[in-house]
Amino acid sequence: MSATIAIDKLHNGQTFYVRYLSINDLPLIMQLQEKVKHALSSPATLEPLSEEEFKIILSGHQLMIGVFLEERMIAFRAMLEPEIDNEHLGIDAGLPPEELPKVLYSEISNVDPEYRGNGLQTYMGKLLMERLDKKRFQYVCATVAPFNIPSLKDKLLLGMKIVALKEKYSGKLRYVLMNSLSETxxxxxxxxxxxxxxxxxxxxxxxxxxxxxxxxxxxxxxxxxxxxx
Structure with a gap:
């Protein structure tokens, strides 16, 4: 088990801790994603990941964290170093080809429905942003569906800007957001x-x-x- 990177409290005073996730956490990740998916009033707003996609993320270098109450995972957030292809979000954002290897994706964030309202999504985002290797990565990109207000607020709070609105994921309209880490x-x-x-x-x-x-x-x-x- 990886070391704890943060300890804090929920609004009700319960103490939680945050650590990086590994392949051993995959069952907990899939279980929480399924719970979140079933609780959504509009499941189309969530782009769930497969086990294989999570394995790719977890094989990277400390790009996924989880929030725990004792041994219970109540939230996770992941970033991904993407393959460079024609669907790369850096292209949508107008970056030149030489900058594409410097892009990370803000990939997925799930919070147990019982613990929403504690700001955990943005809390995890800030932790990941603070710990990025900024010599290697200069940009963080994401896609969000229009009217997915919680996700839009989260990305904007993390310093991202909407840089495109186009069809992604087989024709679904999405905002493309980007944060340039080197810019103030x-x-x-x-x-x-x-x-x-x-x-x-x-x-x-x-x-x-x-x-x-x-x-x-x-x-x-x-x-x-x-x-x-």
């Missing part, structure tokens, strides 16, 4: 445009003109993306 956020801007999340065409035009999605907000029961450059 300059929020002294800038031109800002607010567009309804329902208006895919307007968002795509905005992104193609050099804007990036920097935040989301709700107004009159509709969600909007704030784009800036």
């Amino acid at each position: 956020d300059k929020d002294s801007c800038k031109d800002k445009i607010t567009i309804s999340m329902n208006d895919s065409n307007a968002q795509q035009k905005c992104l193609k003109s050099g804007f990036q999605g920097s935040s989301i907000k709700q107004k009159n029961n509709d969600w909007y993306v704030v784009f800036s450059k």
